[in-house]
Structures are given as structure tokens and as C-alpha cells.
Amino acid sequence: MNDTHQVLIVGGGTAGLTVASQLLRRDDAPEVTVIEPADTHYYQPLWTLVGAGVFPKEESARPMAEVMPKGATWIQDAATAVDPDAQTVTTRDGETYGYDYLVMAAGIQIDWDDIPGLAHAVGQPDTGVVSNYSYDTCETTWDAIQSIPKGGTALFTEPTTGVKCGGAPQKIMYLTDDALRRRGVREGSRIAFMKAKGALFSSKPYEETLYDVVERKGLEINLMTELTEIRPGDKEAVFRNLETEEESTIGYDMLHVVPPMSAPDFIAESPISDEEGWVDVDPGTLQHTRYENVFALGDNSNLPTSKTGAAVRKQAPVLVDHLMATISDTTSVNGTYNGYTSCPLVTGYGKLVLAEFDYDKEPDESFPFDQTQERYSMYALKAYGLPRMYWNGMLKGRM
Numbered sequence: 213m214n215d216t217h218q219v220l221i222v223g224g225g226t227a228g229l230t231v232a233s234q235l236l237r238r239d240d241a242p243e244v245t246v247i248e249p250a251d252t253h254y255y256q257p258l259w260t261l262v263g264a265g266v267f268p269k270e271e272s273a274r275p276m277a278e279v280m281p282k283g284a285t286w287i288q289d290a291a292t293a294v295d296p297d298a299q300t301v302t303t304r305d306g307e308t309y310g311y312d313y314l315v316m317a318a319g320i321q322i323d324w325d326d327i328p329g330l331a332h333a334v335g336q337p338d339t340g341v342v343s344n345y346s347y348d349t350c351e352t353t354w355d356a357i358q359s360i361p362k363g364g365t366a367l368f369t370e371p372t373t374g375v376k377c378g379g380a381p382q383k384i385m386y387l388t389d390d391a392l393r394r395r396g397v398r399e400g401s402r403i404a405f406m407k408a409k410g411a412l413f414s415s416k417p418y419e420e421t422l423y424d425v426v427e428r429k430g431l432e433i434n435l436m437t438e439l440t441e442i443r444p445g446d447k448e449a450v451f452r453n454l455e456t457e458e459e460s461t462i463g464y465d466m467l468h469v470v471p472p473m474s475a476p477d478f479i480a481e482s483p484i485s486d487e488e489g490w491v492d493v494d495p496g497t498l499q500h501t502r503y504e505n506v507f508a509l510g511d512n513s514n515l516p517t518s519k520t521g522a523a524v525r526k527q528a529p530v531l532v533d534h535l536m537a538t539i540s541d542t543t544s545v546n547g548t549y550n551g552y553t554s555c556p557l558v559t560g561y562g563k564l565v566l567a568e569f570d571y572d573k574e575p576d577e578s579f580p581f582d583q584t585q586e587r588y589s590m591y592a593l594k595a596y597g598l599p600r601m602y603w604n605g606m607l608k609g610r611m
Contacts, residue, residue, distance in 0.1 A: 213300065216310030217245040219535070221317055222291045222301060224248025224276060226256075226521045226606070227510030228317035230528045233281040233609025235535075242539060246280065247301065247309070249290040253279045254347055255602055257521060260380055260558060261595060263344040263353030263468075264387040271599075273347065279607050291318065294482040296503045313505045313535060316484065316491045318476050320376055320511035320519060322346070326472040329442030334469060339444040341467050344384055345376070356466040357388050362397035364465035365404070367449060369439040371472040372408040376511060378518045379413070379555040379567065381405075381470040382422070388466075389429045390560040403431050404462075406451055408438035414518070417575055418557065418567040421584045425559045439469065479512055490514035495571065496548030498531040504538060507531050515551070517571060522554030525606055552576050556594040564591035 219235060219242045221228045232244050258272040280286050289303040294314070302308045322345060324331040333341040335349035342353040360366055366388055370381035385405055392398040405412075412426075412433060413419040426433055434451075440459070441450040449467055452459050474480070480489030484506055491508035492501045495515055500506035509527040511519040526549060533546030551571025558564050563586040570576045577583045583590070605611040 213308045213310055216299075216312065217285070218243040218311075219245070219313045219315065220301060220309060220311035221246045221315040222294070223317035223319055223510075223512070224250065224253065224280065224286075225317060225319050225510070226602075227319075227524045227528065228315070229253070229279060229281060229607050230524055230609065231315055231317060231509065231532060232284050233607060234528055234532045235609075236281050236283045237609045238532075238536065240536065240540070241283070242313075242536075243285075244281070244283065245285040245287060245309070247287045247289060247291050247303065248276065249288060249304070251276055255599055257377065257556070257594070258599060259344045259347070259350040260383050260387070262350045263342070263357075263384050264391065264558075264561070265354040265357070266561075266595065269347060269351045274603065279603070281607075281609065292478050294478065294484055296482070296484050296500075296506055299505070311505075313539065314507070315531070315535070316479065316506065316508035316512055317510050318479060318512045320374075320473045321476045323472045323474055327439055327442060327469070329444055330469055330471060333442055333444035336444075340447050340465055341442060341444055341469060343469050343471065344380060345470060353384065353468060356468075357391050358395075360388075360392060360397065360401065360465050363400040364397070365402040365463060366392075366466040366468070367462060367464045368403075368405045368468045370405075370407040370409065370470050372438060372454075373472045373474060374519060375470055375473050376519050377555065378520075379557045381407070382412070383558040384468055385431065386425060386429065386559045387561065388468075389431065403429075404434060405431065406434050406437045406439060408436065408454060410435055413557075413567070415567055415569040415573040415575065417584050418565060418569075421565055421586070422557065422559070425586070442467065442469070475512060484508075486514050488514065495551065496530075497534045497544070498527060498549060499534055499538070507535050515549070517551040518553040518555060520553050520555060521602070521606075522568075523552065525611065526552040550576070556590065556598070558591065558594065559586050562588050562591050564588075564594055566590040566593070
């Protein structure tokens with residue numbers, strides 16, 4: 213076994229790097245090590261606007277070496293097993309690392325193969341199958357939008373599983389509607405959202421606004437409707453109604469797929485997971501329910517809130533505070549996490565509803581105005597303000 217690390221962070225995404233930076237900025241900073249295999253770090257919230265033709269995808273990427281916090285030890289490898297009893301993490305290269313304290317920030321697993329026909333078709337020319345949930349495929353969404361003919365059909369899906377950024381599956385639909393109107397080909401076209409869950413959005417005040425948007429744009433909403441198969445050669449998608457179990461086949465010109473997602477396999481197979489595979493943590497302190505030297509945040513945790521970068525921004529300082537209190541055997545001073553998350557709901561070019569809410573799905577808003585309304589100012593915040601805040605503030609532990 214290799215050396216034991218004081219604080220070992222698994223994952224160099226938003227959650228992992230934010231926690232690492234906040235720890236290292238402290239006067240009593242511990243020794244911090246990050247296990248992360250990737251060469252590149254992505255600001256994934258930008259991919260919706262990449263898919264809508266607003267930005268090139270390269271604007272969402274930075275070399276991992278540039279964003280890794282100074283003072284952190286970077287192990288460029290992928291975690292494949294966690295043993296909380298032995299206090300070790302094993303990696304793809306067969307190395308084993310010990311830890312005093314473990315922070316799990318390994319993100320979410322995208323299961324492209326769970327829908328027959330998806331993995332081989334997504335992002336490929338002439339299939340019409342696209343997805344904003346990958347750096348490699350998000351730009352092809354814009355190509356597909358531009359190729360929708362007058363009177364064409366564009367379908368947008370969301371699976372039964374939890375997903376990164378719960379609003380993203382429908383944001384690209386609203387932008388597609390705008391793009392077709394700009395091209396003068398919206399009339400006679402069918403734009404339909406096929407969502408496998410029972411509500412358009414989880415927080416009611418914002419959902420009411422979204423239904424107003426849907427009505428204004430003439431969009432079709434099909435809840436409890438799950439994508440089960442894609443036939444890219446015929447440009448057909450098969451759906452199942454989860455209430456009646458009836459199946460239907462729909463032809464499409466463009467099919468934007470949000471793939472099923474799950475906890476990473478190595479977490480689901482470890483003792484730190486709950487029954488559904490996520491890291492089992494206290495919803496207020498982010499400390500593991502059974503192993504006091506294990507913490508988790510972000511997408512790989514079982515925190516009952518939306519999986520967003522904005523949620524991580526509020527989770528990280530709470531985790532850091534409780535972690536350092538555990539290390540020093542003192543009382544935490546930063547309170548508890550209330551489930552805050554944010555979803556910037558783009559409803560068109562230059563229009564956005566900034567949804568912010570807590571564990572109870574009640575609004576927990578940042579601005580002194582009615583955030584359930586569409587605003588250009590909030591669109592500008594998402595497109596131009598938040599990326600700068602992310603690279604220059606959040607990843608550096610300043611917010």
C-alpha cells in the first residue's frame with residue numbers, strides 16, 4: 213500500500229476541487245490529495261448553450277493541471293474500490309492509498325448503454341440523435357437543430373433516474389423552439405417533451421411559470437413517458453407509458469436524449485453506499501451515516517436535492533466545516549445544509565427563470581425580485597456571469 217493521506221478526495225470535478233480549494237485556503241489547512249484521472253476539467257452548465265449554438269464547446273474546458281488547487285497532491289488515476297474499514301481507496305492502476313479522512317466527490321455515472329440504440333447513434337451524422345450531456349456530443353445538438361425541416365418533429369427525453377441538472381432536459385427544448393422560429397420553420401413542426409416523471413418541474417412556483425412558457429410556445433408535454441429504444445436507421449423512437457404500460461413508436465427528425473444515470477459502480481458496490489448505490493450521508497452535515505471519517509457531496513451523494521453545481525457551492529463550506537471539526541475534535545461553526553439548489557431554467561434566447569429552492573422544494577432565492585418570472589438579466593448571469601464566478605471564484609475556494 214502507498215502512503216496514507218490525511219484528506220483524500222475522490223474526484224476532481226466541481227465538488228472535489230471546490231472542497232480541496234476551501235480546505236487549502238484555511239490557516240489550519242490539512243494535507244489534501246485528489247484522485248482524478250481526467251486531463252481536462254469541464255464547466256458542464258455551459259453545454260446547454262453550446263447545444264443551442266451560443267458558445268463553442270471549447271469555452272467549457274480547461275486543462276486539469278490549471279484548475280487543480282495549488283498545494284494539493286494530484287494522483288492522476290481513477291478510483292475503482294473503497295474500503296472504509298481498512299480506510300483505503302484502490303485505483304484502476306492497481307494502487308492502494310490509505311486515508312485518515314475521505315471525501316467522496318466522484319460524480320454521477322452516465323449509462324448510455326441502458327437504452328438500446330443510443331450509444332452507437334448519439335452524436336453521429338444522419339441519425340438525428342443528440343445529447344447535451346457529453347462534451348463530445350453537445351455541439352452536434354446545434355447541427356441537428358439547424359437541420360430540422362419545416363413541419364419536422366423534435367423530441368426531448370428525460371429518464372426515470374436522477375440526472376445532472378434536472379432542468380437541462382427541457383431547457384434545450386425551449387431554445388430549439390426559438391431557433392426554429394428564427395429560421396421561419398416552426399409552423400407545423402412538432403416539439404414534444406417525453407418525461408418519465410410525474411411533474412414538469414419539482415418546485416411548484418417555478419413549474420407554473422414553465423407551463424405558461426409551454427402554452428405560449430405551443431409545446432407538447434408527455435409525463436410518465438419513458439424512452440425505451442431508438443431505431444436510428446429508421447429515425448424512430450419507442451416510448452412506454454409508465455401508467456398504462458402501452459408502447460408507442462414515434463418518428464423524429466431530431467431526438468435529444470438525456471441518458472439514464474446512476475451512482476458509479478465502485479461506490480454502489482462498496483459499504484459506503486445506501487440501498488440505491490449513492491454515498492449514504494447525513495443530509496445536514498454531509499458526514500457519512502456509519503463512518504465518521506467519510507464525507508460526500510455533489511452528484512455521488514444521496515442528498516435529497518437536485519444534482520447541480522449550485523448545490524455544491526452551498527454544500528462545500530458545510531462539509532469543510534464539519535470535516536475540520538471532526539479532525540480537530542471541535543464543534544462545527546458553519547451550521548447545516550438546507551438542501552439549497554439552483555437551476556437556471558433557460559426558456560429561450562435571452563430569457564431565463566432562476567429557480568432556487570431547498571429540501572422542501574420551497575423557494576430559497578438570492579435576489580429581491582420575483583424569480584419565477586423570465587428575465588434577460590438572469591440569462592446574462594448564466595451565460596456570462598456564472599462561468600467567470602466558477603473559474604475564478606468557486607474552483608479557487610473563494611465562494
